[in-house]
Amino acid sequence: MSDPMRPRASLRTAVVWEVLKDALEHRAKATGREQLDVLDTGGGSGKFAVPVARLGHRVTVVDPSPNALFALERRAAEAGVDDRIQGVQGDAHGLFDVVERGGYDAVLCHGVLEYMDEPAEGLRNVVGALRPSGVLSLLAAGLGGAVLARALAGHFTEAHQALTDPQGRWGAGDPVPRRFTVEQLTALVETAGVRVEAVHGVRVFADLVPGVLVDTEPGALDGLLQLEAAAAELPAFQSVATQLHVLGEQQSRTGAGNGADDGR
Structure with missing residues (x-):
């Protein structure tokens, strides 16, 4: 199967996709389950949800826009993964009105935190949806x-x-x-009870390079993808990235009553 994040239109998300794909694979091995339960908050039309479902996982997308959820339904059907994707209307602040607390192996929160009235509160809700040692993928404006x-x-x-x-x-x-520095974003994540595993700068160069160059110069797309990947983990380049990606693992909540990681 071809990589769904490979086309020119998805250049800006290539780094995040590679990191997320590896994290889900690691989580699946750790739990002994090939099919994970993944929550995509603000997932819109399924830019990440559909590729994640193609990996074999069950994905719940929460988004406040009915139009986005309609587009998600169509996109999932076209990709043949509509049986593994569920779209529900809602947002991070009222998250547990529509999804289960502590019911997910991984939660995606991409392009949402910068629009929250109370980012710290919203992020706590997002993290509350994770099972013990679950994976958080957070992407926000830098x-x-x-x-x-x-x-x-x-x-x-x-x-x-x-x-x-x-x-x-x-x-x-x-x-x-609002926008965040690396320090601000990692502090929010740690305060929410998540251990930061990695930070990546996203769209370090992609937004600065003329599109016509990438489209017409032989090998330019591959070269730019490799450059973005090489710079993503370097703090000097994270400080000038358009977006910041934080990958974290939920720290165990003793007595939290949200269920053990029992391989459900």
Whole structure:
């Protein structure tokens, strides 16, 4: 089967997909179960849910948009994995109104945290859906990438504003409510009860390279993918990444009453 994250349109998510795929494989081996229960919060039309289901796992997508869930249903059917994907309407703050607490081997929270009114509270809910030692995949907007992008576009005042604003916003027209540094994001994750296993810078170069170059220059796509992968774990490049990815493992909650990892 071809890699679903390989096409040009999915270049920006290639690093996250490779890390997530390896983490799910490791989790499956640790539990002795080939089929995991995965929750994708804010999963939209299934950019990650469908590839995860193709690996053989059961995926529940929670998203507030009915249109996104309709697109998810269609996409899952076209991929032949509709029997392994369930879409439900909801959000992180009311998560346990629609899904089971402590019922998932892995939770994806991609592109959601920066839109939460209370990121710490929302992340605690997301982590609460994990089984003991479950995997958290968190992807959020990075501060450094926004500052660099505004500066390279010649918007120096906006770049300075983003750099000094508590929420990392470059102005009133900024569509992203908040951005994070590596330190801020890992602190949120650890406070929520998750041990940080790895941090990756995402879209370090992809947003800066002209699309026409990647589309027309022989070997450019492969070269850019390799460059992104090589830079992803280096702190110097994480500090200027458009997005930051944190992979973590939920720390055991003694007496939490959410079930042992019993291979269900």
